[in-house]
Amino acid sequence: MSEEKDCIFCKIARGEIPSEKVYDDGEFFVIRDINPKAPSHLLVIPYDHIPTLMDVEDTALIGRLFALIKQVAQGEKVDEKGFRVVHNVRSWGGQLVYHLHFHVLGGKPLAE
Numbered sequence: 001m002s003e004e005k006d007c008i009f010c011k012i013a014r015g016e017i018p019s020e021k022v023y024d025d026g027e028f029f030v031i032r033d034i035n036p037k038a039p040s041h042l043l044v045i046p047y048d049h050i051p052t053l054m055d056v057e058d059t060a061l062i063g064r065l066f067a068l069i070k071q072v073a074q075g076e077k078v079d080e081k082g083f084r085v086v087h088n089v090r091s092w093g094g095q096l097v098y099h100l101h102f103h104v105l106g107g108k109p110l111a112e
């Protein structure tokens with residue numbers, strides 16, 4: 001419980017930290033990243049405090065999350081030209097916030 005108390009995304013979920021929320025269905029919410037790496041940079045986040053992908057028990061949640069990613073990409077109008085989904089796992093993967101989330105980046109060419 002203390003992890004959830006101190007978790008940035010749990011604080012955002014509870015409304016204790018302001019965010020630009022673009023979607024909310026009670027299971028997932030979507031916010032704009034505070035430090036965008038592309039013109040459109042969204043974070044798709046389950047309300048449940050699941051620290052990392054390795055802690056996901058209900059793997060069907062990942063299917064629902066990707067269905068939402070499709071919907072979000074359409075809403076942002078990045079679906080036709082294309083976009084990138086990024087998911088960082090634990091420290092070597094570059095995960096900074098230990099509450100499951102997927103980045104959706106688009107609005108400019110991202111291929112190197």
Ligand code: 5GP
Binds near residue numbers: 020033036
């Ligand atoms: P990670 O490296 O864990 O995959 O990415 C965490 C992301 O959360 C980063 O892109 C960072 O900019 C974003 N972030 C961290 N704190 C906040 C916040 O308070 N509000 C919002 N909207 N994004 C945040």
Ligand code: ZN
Binds near residue numbers: 003099
């Ligand atoms: Zn959390």
